[in-house]
Amino acid sequence: xxxxxxxxxxxxxxxxxxxxxxxxxxxxxxxxxxxxxxxxxxxxxxxxxxxxxxxxxxxxxxxxxxxxxxxxxxxxxxxxxxxxxxxxxxxxxxxxxxxxxxxxxxxxxxxxxxxxxxxxxxxxxxxxxxxxxxxxxxxxxxxxxxxxxxxxxxxxxxxxxxxxxxxxxxxxxxxxxxxxxxxxxxxxxxxxxxxxxxxxxxxxxxxxxxxxxxxxxxxxxxxxxxxxxxxxxxxxxxxxxxxxxxxxxxxxxxxxxxxxxxxxxxxxxxxxxxxxxxxxxxxxxxxxxxxxxxxxxxxxxxxxxxxxxxxxxxxxxxxxxxxxxxxxxxxxxxxxxxxxxxxxxxxxxxxxxxxxxxxxxxxxxxxxxxxxxxxxxxxxxxxxxxxxxxxxxxxxxxxxxxxxxxxxxxxxxxxxxxxxxxxxxxxxxxxxxxxxxxxxxxxxxxxxxxxxxxxxxxxxxxxxxx
Ligand SMILES: *Cc1c(COP(=O)(O)O)cnc(C)c1O
Numbered sequence: 001x002x003x004x005x006x007x008x009x010x011x012x013x014x015x016x017x018x019x020x021x022x023x024x025x026x027x028x029x030x031x032x033x034x035x036x037x038x039x040x041x042x043x044x045x046x047x048x049x050x051x052x053x054x055x056x057x058x059x060x061x062x063x064x065x066x067x068x069x070x071x072x073x074x075x076x077x078x079x080x081x082x083x084x085x086x087x088x089x090x091x092x093x094x095x096x097x098x099x100x101x102x103x104x105x106x107x108x109x110x111x112x113x114x115x116x117x118x119x120x121x122x123x124x125x126x127x128x129x130x131x132x133x134x135x136x137x138x139x140x141x142x143x144x145x146x147x148x149x150x151x152x153x154x155x156x157x158x159x160x161x162x163x164x165x166x167x168x169x170x171x172x173x174x175x176x177x178x179x180x181x182x183x184x185x186x187x188x189x190x191x192x193x194x195x196x197x198x199x200x201x202x203x204x205x206x207x208x209x210x211x212x213x214x215x216x217x218x219x220x221x222x223x224x225x226x227x228x229x230x231x232x233x234x235x236x237x238x239x240x241x242x243x244x245x246x247x248x249x250x251x252x253x254x255x256x257x258x259x260x261x262x263x264x265x266x267x268x269x270x271x272x273x274x275x276x277x278x279x280x281x282x283x284x285x286x287x288x289x290x291x292x293x294x295x296x297x298x299x300x301x302x303x304x305x306x307x308x309x310x311x312x313x314x315x316x317x318x319x320x321x322x323x324x325x326x327x328x329x330x331x332x333x334x335x336x337x338x339x340x341x342x343x344x345x346x347x348x349x350x351x352x353x354x355x356x357x358x359x360x361x362x363x364x365x366x367x368x369x370x371x372x373x374x375x376x377x378x379x380x381x382x383x384x385x386x387x388x389x390x391x392x393x394x395x396x397x398x399x400x401x402x403x404x405x406x407x408x409x410x411x412x413x414x415x416x417x418x419x420x421x422x423x424x425x426x427x428x429x430x431x432x433x434x435x436x437x438x439x440x441x442x443x444x445x446x447x448x449x450x451x452x453x454x455x456x457x458x459x460x461x462x463x464x465x466x
Contacts, residue, residue, distance in 0.1 A: 017349050020032075020370065021370060022368060022370035022371040022374055022378075023347055023348050023349065024348075024349040025348065025349060025350050025351065025364070025365040025366050025367070025371075026349065026350070026351035026364055026365075026366050027351075027366075029226070029227050029228060029230055029366070029368045030230070030368050030369065030370035031230035031285070031293055031368070031369050031370070032368075032369055032370040032372075033230070033285070033289075033293075033369075036230065036281060036284070036285075039280055039281065039284055040231065040232045040277040040280060040281050041232075041277070042280075043276045043277045043279070043280035043281075044232060044273040044274065044276060044277040045273070046276055047060070047061070047064075047271075047272030047273050047275065047276030047277075048271055048272065048273030048276075049271075049272075050271075050272035050276075051269050051270065051271075051272070052065070052267075052269075052270030052271070052272055052275065053263075053268055053269050053270060054262075058272065060272070061270075061272045061275060061276075064272075064275050064276060064279040065085075065086045065275060067279060067282075068086055068225070068235075068237065068275065068278055068279055068282060069083065069084035069085070069086065069237060069239070071282055072084060072199070072223055072225075072237040072239055073213075073239055075199070075200070075203055075223075076195065076199060076203070076212040076213055076221050076223065076239060077210075077212035077213035077214035077215075078212075078213045078239060078241075079213070081241065081242045081243070082213060082239055082240070082241060082242075083239070083240050083242065083243045083246050084237050084238055084239040084240060084246075085237070085238050085246070085249065085264045085265060086225075086235055086236070086237055086275055086278070087235075087236045087237070087238055087265050087266075088234055088235070088236070088265070088266075088267060088270075088274070089224065089226060089233070089234065089235070089236045090120070090122060090194075090196035090197070090222060090224040090227070090236045091122040091125060092236065092238075092265060092266055092267075093196065093222035093223075093224070093236040093237065093238040094120065094122035094123055094125075094126055094192075094194060094196070094222055095122065095125065095126045095129065095130075095266060096238050096249050096265065096266070097126075097161070097192045097220045097222060097238060097249075098113065098123065098126035098127070098130055098132055098161060098192075099126070099130050099248070099249065100220075100240075100245065100246065100247075100248040100249035101113070101160040101161035101190045101192070101248075102130055102131075102132050102160050102161075102248075103248035103249075104160070104190070104245070104247075104248040105160045108157070108158055108160055110133065110158055111131075111132045111133070111158055111159075111160040112132060112133040112134070112135050112156075112158040112159055112160070113126075113127070113132050113133075113134060113135065113159065113160060113161040113162065113163060114135045114137060114151055114154045114155055114159055114161070114162045114163070115134055115135070115136050115137065115163045116136075116137055116139050116146030116147070116151065116163070116164065116165065116168075116175060117136040117137060117138055117139055117356075117357055118139050118144055118146065118165060118168040118170055118171060118173070118175075118359075119136075119163050119165055119168070119194065120165065120168070120169050120194055120196065122194075122196075123163055123194075132160065132161075133158070135154050135159070137150045137151045137154050138150065138357065138358070139357075139358065141358035142318070143173065143318050143319050144168065144170075144171040144173045144317060144318035144319075144358070144359065145173050145174075145175055145176060145318070145319070146164060146165070146175035146176060146180060148175075148176045148179030148180050148183060149179075151180055151183060152179075152180075152183035152186075155183065155184065155187045155189060159187070159189050160189065160190065161189065161190050161191070161192055162180060162181075162183070162184040162189055162190070162191045162192070163191075163192050163193075163194060164176075164177045164180045164181070164191065164192075164193050164194070164211070165193075165194045165195075166193050166194065166195040166198050166199070166202060166211035166212075167197065167198045167202070167320065167321065167322040167324065169196075169197055169324065169364075170326060170353055170356075170359065170364065171317050171318040171320060171324070171326045171359070172198075172318070172320035172321070172322045172323065172324030172325060172326065173318045173319060173320055173321065174198070174202070174208055174209070174211060174321050174322065175211075176209065177193055177209070177210065177211040177215050177218065178209065178210060178215050178216075180217075181193075181215050181216065181217030181218045182216065182217050183217075184217050184219075185216055185217030186217075190219040190220065190245070191217050191218050191219055191220075192218075192219065192220045192221070192222070193211055193212070193215075193218050193220070193221045193222075194221075194222050195211065195212070195221050195222060195223045196222050196223060196224040196227065196236065197224065197227050197228065197322070197324065197366075198211075198228075198322045198323075199221065199222070199223030199224070199228075200223060200224075200225075200227065200228035200229045200290060200294065201228045201294045201297060201298065201322055201323055202321075202322060203294075204290070204291050204294035204295060204298070205294070205298055205321060205322065207321065208321050208322075213239075213241055218241065219240065219241050219245050220238060220239060220240045220241065220245065221238075221239045222236060222237070222238050222239075223236065223237050223239070224236040224237075225237065225278045225281075225282070226274075226278075228293075228294065228297070228323070228368070229278065229281065229282060229285075229290070230281060230285070230293065230368075230369075231274075231277060231278040231281045231282070232274060232277045232278070232281075233274070234271075234273070234274030235274045235275060235277075235278040249264065250262070250263065250264055251263045293369045296369040296372040297323045297367055297368050297369045297371070297372065298322075298323060299372065300323075300367050300368075300369070300371040300372040300373075300375055301320070301322070301323045301324075301325065301367040303375040304325060304365065304367060304371070304375050304378065304379065305320070305325055307375060307376075307379040307382075308325065308327055308379070308382065311379070311382060311383045311386055312330075312386070313329060313330055313331055313334065313386045313390060314327055314328070314329065314330055314382070314386060315327070315328055315329075315330040316328075317359065317360075317362055323366065323367045323368070324364065324365065324366055324367070325364070325365040325367065326353065326359070326362040326363070326364055326365075327350075327362055327363045327364075327365065328360045328361065328362040328363075329360075329361075332394070333390055333393065333394065334386065334389040334390045334392070334393065334394060335361075335389060335394050335395045335439055335443065336352065336361055336362060336363050336389075337352055337361070337395060337438065337439035337442040337443060337446075338388075338389035338392055338395060338437075338439045339363060339382070339385045339386055339389045340352050340363055340438065340439070340442075341436075341437040341438060341439050342384070342385030342386075342388045342389055343363075343381060343382065343385045344436075344437075344438075346381040346384070346385065348378065348381060348382075350363040350364065350365055351363065351364040351365075351366075352364075352438070352442050354442075354445065354446050354453070355446065356450070361446060395439045395440055395442075395443040397440060397443050397444060397447070401444070401447075402444075402447040405421075405444055405447045405448050405452070406447050406448065406449070408421075408448070408449075408452050409452070410449075410451050410452045410454070410455040410456075413455070415459065418455065418456065418459040419459070419463075421456060422456065422459060422460055422463065425440075425441050425444045425445070425456075426440065426441050427441060427456075427460050428463070445457075
């Protein structure tokens with residue numbers, strides 16, 4: 001019976017993108033260390049029924065969380081005063097940094113936060129959830145680095161938080177944290193460094209300017225364990241420079257007849273599974289292990305970056321200094337969306353990113369230790385995919401269709417009209433079935449305004465889930 005169920009699950013999982021082997025260059029992180037998954041799974045199983053809701057009832061989780069927070073603080077320039085929280089992921093860490101910043105300034109009636117426009121969408125989610133206005137500041141159009149003077153100029157009386165990325169997800173570029181945090185400090189405003197994706201790698205990279213708690217003015221840092229700490233999904237750490245800064249993140253409610261609810265995160269019941277798995281993985285890999293994994297991923301990124309520069313038709317955007325690459329077309333006789341389809345046909349997943357402000361349409365590559373030593377396979381298939389895309393020519397969508405989509409205002413459309421649009425775009429299939437080739441769909445989505453694209457994809461999601 002158990003066997004049947006697991007066999008069924010395995011069969012379902014076989015339809016997914018591979019999570020190991022380095023062929024899926026977004027969403028997943030593979031250390032390629034033998035036995036790591038088994039260790040994590042065993043640790044997860046040992047603690048998955050334990051509840052982090054009450055650390056006095058389950059002191060093991062308190063101990064694990066303090067260990068994990070101390071490890072992260074040590075890596076990121078923290079000292080004795082540094083405190084933190086293990087959360088469910090990068091988005092939750094960012095959400096909590098924003099809500100803590102907002103609630104530490106109750107006198108500000110219309111709070112805002114200053115972001116480089118390359119900041120992760122998690123901050124727009126926080127803005128939406130918590131009623132904090134986003135002041136998005138353009139970045140340098142060549143390097144894609146945040147502009148510290150423009151960010152400083154954007155700080156005003158309503159600013160409760162300033163954000164810098166180390167690095168940004170889209171381009172893998174590290175913002176000038178010292179200047180940004182310095183400007184925030186001068187105005188008495190909190191500065192959050194979003195090191196969700198880079199925090200476990202950048203400390204081992206050379207030539208990266210300081211971005212951690214060693215920088216005056218940095219008040220909090222987020223770092224995801226389920227990215228480059230190679231832990232199972234479901235763990236991130238939010239660090240604060242002091243317990244004072246963390247206080248507003250906590251929530252307590254005695255306004256009901258049950259237990260006094262006391263929460264450090266957005267969750268209340270919290271599985272001990274992800275935390276225990278992360279703790280086990282951190283202990284098992286250790287400082288030296290992480291150093292060598294980071295160096296492998298960094299070196300692999302360097303090899304790929306140089307190889308991509310040699311592929312006629314491609315260019316790497318900005319000046320990435322971590323393990324992420326954004327690859328754009330260097331000429332206009334083909335589409336990167338077609339390259340993504342061609343890569344898919346060759347069993348690679350690269351993530352299309354739409355044009356936004358100064359950033360052109362591009363393909364995102366998250367490079368992990370599993371890519372080390374296999375760069376030539378990836379580069380050969382990327383080169384062949386570009387050739388095929390050039391052969392196919394740019395994606396042709398009738399100009400009147402592009403004009404029609406570009407002119408639609410999301411607010412004026414009914415759910416039925418959205419359904420029709422999705423069907424027309426080839427996204428109307430049930431059960432999440434998308435066309436084999438996505439270039440046309442992506443070209444149509446690219447023609448839509450960001451607001452229309454958001455609505456279309458929300459309708460799509462609603463159609464996927466029962
Ligand atoms: C991944 C990421 C996040 C969000 O993390 P999730 O774990 O996906 O919620 C936030 N910021 C950056 C820079 C990231 O790369």
